[in-house]
Amino acid sequence: MEQIKLFSGQALPLEMHKVRIVEKLNLIPVEERAKAMIEAGCNTFLLRNKDVFMDMLTDSGVNAMSQNQQAAMLVADDSYAGSESFYRFESKIQELFGMNFVLPAHQGRACENILSQVYVKDGQFVPMNYHFTTTKAHIQLNGGTVVELMTEEGLKINSDEMFKGNMDTNALAKFIKDKGPENIAFVRMEAGTNLIGGQPFSLKNLEEVSNLCHHSNILLVLDASLLSDNLYFIKKREEDFKNQSIRQITKKIANLCDIIYFSARKLGSARGGAIVVRKQEDYDRMKGLITLYEGFLTYGGMSVREIEAITIGLEETMDENMINQGPQFIEYMTNELLKAGVPVVTPAGGLGCHINAKDFLPHIPQEQYPAGALAAALYVTGGIRGMERGTLSEERQSDGSETLANMELVRIALPRRVFTLSQVKYVIDRIIWLFNHRELVQGLVFELEPEILRFFFGRLTTISPWIEDLVKKFREDFGDSL
Numbered sequence: 307m308e309q310i311k312l313f314s315g316q317a318l319p320l321e322m323h324k325v326r327i328v329e330k331l332n333l334i335p336v337e338e339r340a341k342a343m344i345e346a347g348c349n350t351f352l353l354r355n356k357d358v359f360m361d362m363l364t365d366s367g368v369n370a371m372s373q374n375q376q377a378a379m380l381v382a383d384d385s386y387a388g389s390e391s392f393y394r395f396e397s398k399i400q401e402l403f404g405m406n407f408v409l410p411a412h413q414g415r416a417c418e419n420i421l422s423q424v425y426v427k428d429g430q431f432v433p434m435n436y437h438f439t440t441t442k443a444h445i446q447l448n449g450g451t452v453v454e455l456m457t458e459e460g461l462k463i464n465s466d467e468m469f470k471g472n473m474d475t476n477a478l479a480k481f482i483k484d485k486g487p488e489n490i491a492f493v494r495m496e497a498g499t500n501l502i503g504g505q506p507f508s509l510k511n512l513e514e515v516s517n518l519c520h521h522s523n524i525l526l527v528l529d530a531s532l533l534s535d536n537l538y539f540i541k542k543r544e545e546d547f548k549n550q551s552i553r554q555i556t557k558k559i560a561n562l563c564d565i566i567y568f569s570a571r572k573l574g575s576a577r578g579g580a581i582v583v584r585k586q587e588d589y590d591r592m593k594g595l596i597t598l599y600e601g602f603l604t605y606g607g608m609s610v611r612e613i614e615a616i617t618i619g620l621e622e623t624m625d626e627n628m629i630n631q632g633p634q635f636i637e638y639m640t641n642e643l644l645k646a647g648v649p650v651v652t653p654a655g656g657l658g659c660h661i662n663a664k665d666f667l668p669h670i671p672q673e674q675y676p677a678g679a680l681a682a683a684l685y686v687t688g689g690i691r692g693m694e695r696g697t698l699s700e701e702r703q704s705d706g707s708e709t710l711a712n713m714e715l716v717r718i719a720l721p722r723r724v725f726t727l728s729q730v731k732y733v734i735d736r737i738i739w740l741f742n743h744r745e746l747v748q749g750l751v752f753e754l755e756p757e758i759l760r761f762f763f764g765r766l767t768t769i770s771p772w773i774e775d776l777v778k779k780f781r782e783d784f785g786d787s788l
């Protein structure tokens with residue numbers, strides 16, 4: 307809300323929308339929250355939503371839809387083959403990205419499955435600015451190795467670098483030279499780099515990466531799932547592009563890439579995904595697998611209603627007053643927490659506010675999952691469901707040892723246009739309370755540990771009865787408040 311100044315001089319994120327459909331929320335008492343958390347194996351993924359007050363697990367598939375998206379869903383063309391809904395979707399993507407070929411898929415990881423099966427050969431490398439959980443799993447399943455070549459700043463929790471999602475281009479040039487282009491399946495850039503705190507890359511950096519790739523005939527693949535945040539940050543933070551429209555910046559980004567894929571659960575604010583390619587030969591290599599895994603080429607596993615909603619959602623992403631809502635609320639939350647001394651990732655990124663669990667709970671070793679413990683404690687404290695993004699989200703090594711994550715984060719996602727400022731203030735209040743009683747929180751240990759993507763279904767228990775201590779303290783401080 308840069309343009310709207312308040313008489314008080316206060317900087318507040320201002321909702322540029324009004325709420326016309328609501329869902330009632332329920333906050334169960336702290337004792338019941340403790341019980342629910344223990345029953346969920348101390349894993350916020352395993353909570354039932356009826357027990358959650360502020361669902362800030364993710365922005366995936368839970369962004370608010372606009373009335374125009376809802377309206378478009380009513381006029382979807384329900385046909386297996388040749389649906390007009392798909393052609394509208396295809397032409398919107400062609401218009402925004404300037405690429406010709408659109409392969410529909412049911413969500414982001416479905417795109418990753420197909421991309422990895424087609425392009426990753428046993429023993430090959432995939433350099434990227436940073437991994438995402440599902441991306442890495444698919445590349446590894448196909449015998450590839452993920453190589454993270456982010457800049458040093460990217461891994462600093464607190465930095466002045468406005469583009470922490472940048473690739474270290476010197477490292478990339480050296481890597482290509484050392485390994486040889488033939489051993490590189492493709493280079494992947496992730497917009498709004500999720501696991502380091504929703505941090506953007508700059509357009510200049512993408513340009514350099516693109517030049518290096520194309521000089522060596524290597525495909526550049528963009529994961530555009532979190533593109534809307536990245537677009538906003540380029541416009542706001544990158545001097546050279548501040549006078550360009552979001553639409554122009556989008557086109558510039560796309561022009562630098564060979565393949566773009568996205569989870570439309572994020573980009574487009576509905577539920578689906580797509581792989582977008584420039585060349586017929588890439589389209590031809592993947593289309594068979596789309597029909598095998600996803601569905602016919604005019605729906606790719608998506609409902610036609612969702613396809614219509616995504617088409618409108620993509621167009622709405624070109625509106626700065628739409629895409630600024632997430633980042634501005636996140637910035638507000640980040641600043642308020644900083645004022646109270648709570649360790650958070652800075653600069654504020656997209657997707658959510660990221661709490662640094664390593665500093666929040668310095669007494670918990672990484673092997674006891676401080677970020678997992680903090681996520682569990684936050685739910686007990688306020689019915690707030692965040693997501694662990696640390697060691698628990700890594701895979702255990704084949705020798706049984708832990709892969710200690712670079713960062714131990716708890717992500718408090720702000721699904722776009724879903725929560726109001728008073729709700730965000732409540733969340734801030736409860737995080738600050740927990741920070742003041744952080745010594746009560748102890749570690750976790752696995753009771754049941756799945757081999758792949760263990761954070762989704764893994765069940766853990768507390769190393770001591772600290773959840774009970776937390777409930778007791780809550781009652782002391784808040785009396786009979788929920």
Ligand code: F0G
Nearest residue numbers: 364366413414415438440500531569571
């Ligand atoms: N790439 C990125 C950058 C993502 O953030 C996600 C999903 C995916 C790919 C996979 O997409 O879920 O549609 O299959 N991120 C979700 C999250 C799970 O909560 O951050 P998907």
